Amino acid sequence: MNTLPPLPGPLSLPVPDLRARDVVLDYAGMDALVADLVLPGDASMYVMSAMETSRELIRHSYYRYEFATVAVTHSLFALEHVLAERLGINGPVRDLIERAAGAGLIPAELAAELDRSRLLRDKLTQGAVTSAALGPGRAITMLRAVFDAVSLLLRPPSAAEVAAVGMDGAQSEDRLARLWEEHRRALYPDSFRGIEVEGMELILLDADVVGLVQRELKGRLDDSGIAILWACIAGLDQVLPLINSEYCAFYFARLRTMAKVVAARYIPTAT
DSSP, rough: OOOOOOSSOOOOOOOOOOGGGOOOTTTHHHHHHHHOOOOTHHHHHHHHHHHHHHHHHHHHHTTTTHHHHHHHHHHHHHHHHHHHHHHTTOOOOHHHHHHHHTTTOOOHHHHHHHHHHHHHHHHHHHHHSSSTTTOHHHHHHHHHHHHHHHHHHTTOOHHHHHHTTOOHHHHHHHHHHHHHHHHHHHHOOOTTTTOEEEEEEEEHHHHHHHHHHHHHHHOOHHHHHHHHHHHHHHHHHHGGGOOOOHHHHHHHHHHHHHHHHHHHHTSSOOO
């Protein structure tokens, strides 16, 4: 016997969220917005589920604006899983992103974008922002970065990439020289001259790391230089997620990678 009370009437249709009205004209327009978020066919069911859910959350943010932020943070489950599997280690997602960038598995610019997603998740956890932190437009850019990174990480590793993950000796020397040459030729972002982030002037942070790298290329750092290098790395870890310029974020992400390649030479090997 059915004891459920009868429905009061036909269910009402969902109402578009007015905060998303500037993104698309109607719900059908959300299809075009997520069209290039293609699920990688060789991913595990766990990764496929997390990424598909994230994509659909973006689509349905037409009706609930907060779904856009949830989509980005949910996608980090897939990213962290793929990073840990590819690198063969577990750890905080920030460390995994840095190791993948340092090994050449993902570009530094993409790593900087992924770290912004990670920072957003941390701020949500700390109550520093709400689930309305992102609109669908910005969220789709951040989610696309996760999709791109997962696709790159799922590719079979090349011999060069395998060597980069276990980098030491001559491999470390070659990578540092290549990073230094790239950085030496790059233009400092003009709009960030004289700009301080978290009390640190970016151009001075750049100069400090450059000076230490040059000293390392010519010989070896002394204890004082190593201490300054680690302080610079801590400063870069702090300011990078707060840089809102793509070029500037890429510039300083490469600087941090270069600094960490040098610092890794002074970490005792476990025996």
